[in-house]
Amino acid sequence: MRRPLGAQISHMLKDKGVDVIFGIPGVHNQEMYRGIEEAGIRHVLARHEQGAGFMADGYARATGKPGVAYVITGPGLCNIMTPMGQAYSDSVPMLVMSSCLDEIAAVKGQLHQMKDQRAAADTVCDWSEEARSATAAYGLVNRAFTEFQTQSPLPKHIQVPIAQLEALADPAPQVKNAVRRMGVDAVDVASAVDKLKKARRPLFVLGGGAIGATPHARVVLAKLAAASYVTYAGSGIAGVQDPLCFGSMLGTTSCVEELRKADLVICVGTDLAEVDHYRSELGHQAPAIHVNLDPAVLSRARAGDDKHLADATAWFAAVEVALDGHQAATDWQVREVSDARARGRAEVDAMYPGIGEVCDALRDAVPADTMIYSDMTQIAYTAKIIWDMDRPGHWHHPTGFGTLGYATPAAIGGAVARPGQPTMAIIGDYGFHYTMQELGVAVELDLSLPIILWDNGKLKEIEDSMVRAQIAPNAVIARNPDFCKLAEAFGAKAIAPKSLAALQNAVTTAFASKGPTLIYITPDLTR
Structure with a gap:
């Protein structure tokens, strides 16, 4: 049935699997609220749009599904920009839907008016677009959910003019979003496995992008008797009982000494950003293999390093199969790992x-x-x-x-x-x-x-x-x-x-x- 576009958007989000929306209603975005209960979506009323954004972020991190927030024009969008920036820097899937004014160039002094709120939001998210028709709104929602599933998950912002939210629209067309992420290249996997088998001190650095690969990653670590570090976002990927896991101690000074013992470093699902280790560079001297969904991350790797544009789960699964029958031969010693962890703990306790x-x-x-x-x-x-x-x-x-x-x-x-x-x-x-x-x-x-x-x-x-x-x-x-x-x-x-x-x-x-x-x-x- 035809409904105001604001209501149709809520129905479309329900069809995409959205069951909770965080936000605050206002006169500008009230049409977005017309369809929430009708669509069977739960709404959580925040006390401030910043809170709504962080709630959507927390929901997304807990479920792996996009967190969704509804906010009003102008100050509502400005208030949620801090959570959007946080989600962008930490690769958290979040969709912010806002209203916007129908005209800003020729009319001044309107309620909640900004010079360019779309451009403002664009500075803290993957992309920020305006939907000037129902077709555009549906297309942008489909684009967002497709990218959440197939690329590095990053927050998006879609704004819809108030008159469009109020206008009657046909239901969104039923579109099944792709669910397959970037696969693996057989040549890349074969090359990586060859290097892994030859390495005497392979050292993995596992980031938040490798969370889904955890079962495969643990098997690969065991088959290679490889040592590992986890980033803060990747904590828990390597088993807590793994005696060759250095833990989340990339930021300690003892880490550099251990990294320099490695003869092959494999970085999976991590940006190796400043906030991962608080150094100008990771500190390793050995050749490295980088596995990531983001080409921009791969472009920052050192010249000569192997760069695999691949989903971490698919990559680890392929490596696990290729290592069948491999007998681990490693020079890593449990005692040196435990000693390094003790030094790291002493460093933290002193600080x-x-x-x-x-x-x-x-x-x-x-x-x-x-x-x-x-x-x-x-x-x-x-x-x-x-x-x-x-x-x-x-x-x-x-x-x-x-x-x-x-x-x-x-x-x-x-x-x-x-x-x-x-x-x-x-x-x-x-x-x-x-x-x-x-x-x-x-x-x-x-x-x-x-x-x-x-x-x-x-x-x-x-x-x-x-x-x-x-x-x-x-x-x-x-x-x-x-x-x-x-x-x-x-x-x-x-x-x-x-x-x-x-x-x-x-x-x-x-x-x-x-x-x-x-x-x-x-x-x-x-x-």
């Missing part, structure tokens, strides 16, 4: 004294299969290095864009995506200020969500950086509220444990409770 023990206590208290969303805070910087995940895709951090305020709303999105399964947020006192209002959403949805709030009373990482740069610390302390009373005012539970044992009890209780629990901790926790 963040006492925090490692808190992370250890948290790790021992959370249930299996807990999905964790962390923020830009020293407790997370410590944990994501020393906390070995037993499964991939369960630790999510705003690694690239590095925005504050990510963890709380992203964890809400993750909890919505995984009802009945454990989800936890880790956030600092300053980051909590950015999106604290979204606590109301967690209360409204009765989410059993522990929120670990680390309060060191300042922007400690910035203070430490200033001191290292011989700058007198300035503007790093803000007066905090009583966070526990604040949480209770929202209707959440709150507890302030004073010891590591009490912290563990609080976490256990929070997971079993109905509704969110703020767990307030400080560096004064007793051991």
Whole structure:
């Protein structure tokens, strides 16, 4: 049946498998809301568009499906641009649908008017386009979902003029999106396998793009007796019991020494960005093989390195088959890996004294299969290095864009995506200020969500950086509220444990409770 285009878009998204939309309605985008309930889609009302964007991001990371958000013209789109930038830097599939004004060049002073909101959004996502007809809107949605499935997943923005949202339109045509990603080249695989068989010290670097390849990757690592590092996004790909896995310690100084022992480095599903290792380059000297879906990433590899444009799962599956019958012969020793991990842990403990023990206590208290969303805070910087995940895709951090305020709303999105399964947020006192209002959403949805709030009373990482740069610390302390009373005012539970044992009890209780629990901790926790 013919409906206003805004309603038809919701029906089309439902046909694409969308079951949840995050957002905030307004007079400009209300036609997009006409069809949500009719289409059978759940809507989660955020308290701010930034929160809606982070929820969509958290939902996407938890499910692998695109997170979808509806926002209004102008300020609504501007408010969600930070989450869009975060999703872009971390390769998270997100679709932002917004309204836009019908005319901006000849008319001034309109509600929510911007000079060029499409171009503004284009700076923080894969592409930003305007649909000036129903046909264009349907085509752009199809394009977005096709690219989510066949390319490196990146956020997209589609804006639709208000008059078009209100105009009657035929239903979207039924189009089945492609589901096959880039395959593998047989010659590339044969070349890689030949080099892998000859290598005495093969070393894999596994990134978030290889999460889907985990079963195959673990078999390949075992067949080769290869050593491995995982990026923060790739944590858990190599088995936690793998004695030749160095863990998420690419950013430690001990890593460079180990990388230089390798005679072949294989980087799969990772951009090897600055935020993966915080050096100008990875630090290896051996030849390398790079496997990635993004040609831009491959173009940055060193001259002479092998570059395979391929999906990580398909590549590892092909290599696994080609290695059948291979007898591993490696010079890597379990002791040298464990020694390197110990040096890395000592380095982290020296940088963040006492925090490692808190992370250890948290790790021992959370249930299996807990999905964790962390923020830009020293407790997370410590944990994501020393906390070995037993499964991939369960630790999510705003690694690239590095925005504050990510963890709380992203964890809400993750909890919505995984009802009945454990989800936890880790956030600092300053980051909590950015999106604290979204606590109301967690209360409204009765989410059993522990929120670990680390309060060191300042922007400690910035203070430490200033001191290292011989700058007198300035503007790093803000007066905090009583966070526990604040949480209770929202209707959440709150507890302030004073010891590591009490912290563990609080976490256990929070997971079993109905509704969110703020767990307030400080560096004064007793051991």
